[in-house]
Amino acid sequence: MNSRRAGPPGAGKQPVATASPWRASRERQHDRAVKREAVIRAAAQAFNEKGYHNTSLDDIAARLEVTKPTVYYYVSNKERLLFQCFVAGVERIRAAFREVRDLRAPAGERLNAVLRHYGEAMASEFGWCMVRAEDQDLSPAMSRHIKALKSEIDQGIRRLIREGVQDGSIARCDPKMTAFALAGALNWIAHWYRENQSMTGAEIAAAFVTIFEGGLRPRSAALKVAAGVRTRRRVRA
Amino acid sequence: MNSRRAGPPGAGKQPVATASPWRASRERQHDRAVKREAVIRAAAQAFNEKGYHNTSLDDIAARLEVTKPTVYYYVSNKERLLFQCFVAGVERIRAAFREVRDLRAPAGERLNAVLRHYGEAMASEFGWCMVRAEDQDLSPAMSRHIKALKSEIDQGIRRLIREGVQDGSIARCDPKMTAFALAGALNWIAHWYRENQSMTGAEIAAAFVTIFEGGLRPRSAALKVAAGVRTRRRVRA
DNA sequence: TAGGATACCTACTCATGAGTATGATCGAGG
DNA sequence: CCTCGATCATACTCATGAGTAGGTATCCTA
Secondary structure, three states, rough: OOOOOOOOOOOOOOOOOOOOOOOOOOOOOOOOOHHHHHHHHHHHHHHHHHHOOOOOHHHHHHHOOOOOOHHHHHHOOOOHHHHHHHHHHHHHHHHHHHHHOOOOOOOOHHHHHHHHHHHHHHHOOHHHHHHHHHHHHHHHHHHHHHHHHHHHHHHHHHHHHHHHHHHHOOOOOHHOOOEEHHHHHHHHHHHHHOOOOOOHHHHHHHHHHHHHHHHOOOOOOOOOOOOOOOOOOEEEE | OOOOOOOOOOOOOOOOOOOOOOOOOOOOOOOOOHHHHHHHHHHHHHHHHHHOOOOHHHHHHHHHHHHHHHHHHHHOOHHHHHHHHHHHHHHHHHHHHHOOOOOOOOOOHHHHHHHHHHHHHHHHHOOOHHOOHHHHHHOOOHHHHHOOOOOOOHHHHHHHHHHHHHOOOOOOOHHHHHHHHHHHHOOHHHHHHHOOOOOOOOHHHHHHHHHHOOOOOOHHHOOOOOOOOOOOOOEEE
């Protein structure tokens, strides 16, 4: 009746920009893992554009210029496909934590580094899958698994915040609420980034880190008296 | 096959806590508007618990202890139902802007007031509908309408930020990015609030406002010298 | 070069859920 | 009492999409 499936008319048919391992001379003996990854990638892009429930496996297959049973040849079912997309995205964030773990910098800086990678991951094609993979769409077992992964990241951020408060590189605050605020702001990138790609994920993340760090209240608050002051917060010259 | 529909077994059947205008002696001549609102409320709660696509109109009807055609007697279709839920939530935020418009306080304070109401709205039963009402689930016309409402709120926040920068109550910043960060953190409440109701929406919003205002960098940065900490970018003392 | 394994497709099944046709019931006005 | 309109239920239609059965073409190996 009314046209669901937002997007340009005729969408869902055109092959994705990134080359499909299937196109190009039907090489059968292509590495299975490569094709499997291509399926996951195509699924992530489709979910990102049309949402999980509005994406059929036929859509995903069409993107790869194959048919549905081929997709099922590489993944067991749709929910596992979503799960794989989720894991692919989360792995980037976990990598960021690992990368930072043995860095010998103040926790505040380590946190910023993680947040930057976090933001990049959110702006990637897997961002949608990470934030919109609702537990309601998944079996209880996978829901638990996803929650555990999310919690791990949440705890990692809280830990860095606590350490930062300890070593003086972060202002005293409630680590839990602060972690929620930070993660929320970054997670939200996955919602609007689709439409406005004028900045890269890294640039957005960097901008956010600056905002988080400085806060909204002017630093040189005591000076704000005159009428049209604009000499606020001048970093030492 | 595998049990979708997360939640306690047998869920979707039990009537909702808030009384249904239908229960209680079948009063026919009850105000139509009251029943219509009850439908929207029940839908919002169902969407919030199970997601839009995992909620059937039979589910919603069961919550109200009526049947599906009765629901259709009050709303034209499912997508309009989602739309109404969205509008119900957004209206609270618009009201916050109106309430603050003629206040004669610094823009920074007006912004904080709006953010607090914003957070409360997100923690309400309509929070989910506001942030998860994907344009992909709606017809192009409604999608446009929703985007317009969202944009109005976004622009309102940006305006307050700009005014705050002007009047000195907010530190200089990029209004667009800052609005994204603030709205993102608050929107995210709708995702996790379900599971942890130890704080009210207002309390959460207040906590967030405090975090946003102060920022992560310690205010008394000049004093952090003791244990080998590198005092980064010290604000002028 | 037969035989198996791999990779893929055509053509289905089947459950779900949105939306509806049709009729029953009840209150109110005449 | 009788009818009309508002309200609600029973019992459907019908499109969609997940998942599968079974067959086919290609490659590898012996």
